[in-house]
Amino acid sequence: MTNVTSVTPRKDFLSVLDFDAADLERCLELAARVKADRVLGPQAPTAAALSGRYVAMLFEKSSLRTRTTFEIAVRELGGSVIGLQPEAALGQREPVADVARNLERWIDAVVIRTFSHQVLEQFAASACRLHVINALTDAEHPCQVVADFLTLREHWGALRGRTIAYVGDGNNVATSLAHASALLGVNLHVASPDGYRLPDTVLQQSTHAAVHGARLRLFTEAADAVAGVDAVYTDTWTSMGKEAEAEVRRHAFAGYQVNEDLMSLAKPGALFMHCLPAHRGEEVTSDVFESPASIVFDQAENRLHGQKALLLMLLAPRAAT
Numbered sequence: 344m345t346n347v348t349s350v351t352p353r354k355d356f357l358s359v360l361d362f363d364a365a366d367l368e369r370c371l372e373l374a375a376r377v378k379a380d381r382v383l384g385p386q387a388p389t390a391a392a393l394s395g396r397y398v399a400m401l402f403e404k405s406s407l408r409t410r411t412t413f414e415i416a417v418r419e420l421g422g423s424v425i426g427l428q429p430e431a432a433l434g435q436r437e438p439v440a441d442v443a444r445n446l447e448r449w450i451d452a453v454v455i456r457t458f459s460h461q462v463l464e465q466f467a468a469s470a471c472r473l474h475v476i477n478a479l480t481d482a483e484h485p486c487q488v489v490a491d492f493l494t495l496r497e498h499w500g501a502l503r504g505r506t507i508a509y510v511g512d513g514n515n516v517a518t519s520l521a522h523a524s525a526l527l528g529v530n531l532h533v534a535s536p537d538g539y540r541l542p543d544t545v546l547q548q549s550t551h552a553a554v555h556g557a558r559l560r561l562f563t564e565a566a567d568a569v570a571g572v573d574a575v576y577t578d579t580w581t582s583m584g585k586e587a588e589a590e591v592r593r594h595a596f597a598g599y600q601v602n603e604d605l606m607s608l609a610k611p612g613a614l615f616m617h618c619l620p621a622h623r624g625e626e627v628t629s630d631v632f633e634s635p636a637s638i639v640f641d642q643a644e645n646r647l648h649g650q651k652a653l654l655l656m657l658l659a660p661r662a663a664t
């Protein structure tokens with residue numbers, strides 16, 4: 344059984360795989376708790392957990408959900424938010440390692456959205472006192488899937504043994520979904536066209552991390568991946584930074600749209616998920632997006648609670664127990 348009372352201090356959250364299965368279970372428990380406590384406002388048990396602490400936001404790509412919810416999360420935990428200029432901190436002005444070594448002299452944590460996962464890792468490795476949180480790189484989007492599994496817990500109760508189909512690009516969201524599914528005992532089917540499959544390393548990592556028989560299976564046909572599953576997840580065909588490939592991608596992914604026909608192959612009552620932003624008429628039809636099966640705004644809402652839990656686990660592990 345998962346021990347949810349002991350806290351393993353973690354410096355960074357660059358990947359879901361920075362957590363073990365017990366950490367991730369704990370994080371979901373904590374997220375549910377802070378969500379329920381939010382109604383207490385300043386009386387919430389964690390309302391001053393980050394008092395006197397500074398958390399910087401460093402976003403090199405656009406963001407609505409991640410940035411807004413991190414800023415609210417820090418403030419509702421009693422901390423202070425510092426906005427950093429990406430051109431000053433991740434540009435050519437000075438080496439990334441020097442930026443990190445400056446920041447750790449003043450602040451406690453940085454939430455970073457950037458392109459290269461290696462740059463993020465270099466940033467985190469350069470400053471041993473600075474907590475670094477991945478707010479999305481080209482390779483992974485770990486904060487997203489904390490919210491996703493919090494949402495699924497709310498809808499399903501137990502997660503273990505459920506099956507999700509991810510239809511589309513084997514991208515950052517698909518990678519973090521594979522990692523988290525493995526740690527939570529959830530089966531994942533991923534359907535992608537040739538050239539856009541999940542990287543082999545992600546397959547290996549997920550197989551290695553899997554608990555309770557969680558299985559990751561890759562498919563070419565979307566219909567095969569979706570048959571009988573409990574939820575269908577998709578994401579944009581063209582991620583940020585890949586805009587020049589948009590036309591080529593529209594053709595490559597034409598057979599991977601989540602529409603009513605595809606949803607009808609899933610289990611009756613299956614849920615529809617999307618990290619957002621969504622492109623109606625591309626990866627999902629408007630009718631599926633707006634259907635009762637769609638839990639996309641529950642996912643968006645839970646970004647706040649998931650990220651509060653992450654901040655507590657990294658910055659205030661005692662308050663996280």
Ligand code: CP
Pocket residue numbers: 405406407408409410479487618619620
């Ligand atoms: N899903 C998500 O990360 O949204 P933003 O890009 O708006 O932060």
Ligand code: NVA
Pocket residue numbers: 479484514515516578579581582583618619620
């Ligand atoms: N895969 C998308 C996710 C956006 C939240 C992107 O990287 O643009």
